[in-house]
Amino acid sequence: IPCRRFFRRVFTNVALAHAVASQGRVAEAEALVQPELERYLAEQKAGAAGTTFSRDLAYAYYVAALTQPADAQGRARRTAHLGAAARAFGQLSVEARQLSDVHAIEQLVIAARQAP
Numbered sequence: 001i002p003c004r005r006f007f008r009r010v011f012t013n014v015a016l017a018h019a020v021a022s023q024g025r026v027a028e029a030e031a032l033v034q035p036e037l038e039r040y041l042a043e044q045k046a047g048a049a050g051t052t053f054s055r056d057l058a059y060a061y062y063v064a065a066l067t068q069p070a071d072a073q074g075r076a077r078r079t080a081h082l083g084a085a086a087r088a089f090g091q092l093s094v095e096a097r098q099l100s101d102v103h104a105i106e107q108l109v110i111a112a113r114q115a116p
Contacts, residue, residue, distance in 0.1 A: 007052075007053075007056065010036045010039055010040065010056070010060075011056050011059070013032055013033070013035075013036045014032075014033055014036050014037075014056070014059055014060045014063050015059075016032055017029040017030075017032035017033035017036070017063050017067070018033075018059075018062075018063045018066070020032060021033075021063060021066040021067055022066075026066070026067045026068075026069070027067075029063070029066065029067045030064070030067035030068075033060060033063045033064050033067060034064065034067075036060055037060040037061065037064050040053075040056065040057045040060050041057075044057065049091075051092060051096040051099070051102065054088045054089065054091055054092055054096075055088075055092075055101060055102045055105055057085075057088045058084075058085040058086075058088035058089055058105055058106070058109060059085075059105050061081045061082065061084045061085035061088065061109075062081070062082065062085045062105065062108055062109050062112065064077075064081045065077075065078045065079075065081035065082045065085070065112060066078075066112075068081070082109055082112055082113045083113075085109045086109055086110075086113065089102070089106045089109065
């Protein structure tokens with residue numbers, strides 16, 4: 001499993017994609033987040049797990065959801081990404097979900113899932 005620096009860089013790129021998406025530059029944000037989401041998924045297949053990993057994976061799914069277009073396919077992908085983010089949180093203990101950073105991202109996912 002890669003070192004912490006690797007995951008820090010990946011998380012930073014996801015956070016950058018979030019900022020870019022928040023500015024309405026969703027195509028650019030998608031280009032930033034998609035490779036990072038794929039990295040997280042590859043690491044998950046290789047056995048990566050734990051609180052920080054699950055938080056970061058859920059955040060990548062959340063940001064990927066933000067980058068989806070408003071058409072039917074985009075809405076379906078958005079729903080799938082947000083569902084995957086929720087499942088990542090569902091694997092965590094109650095105590096882990098109460099950590100402030102985990103809780104903050106989980107609340108973003110909940111709000112996005114409730115939005116029309």
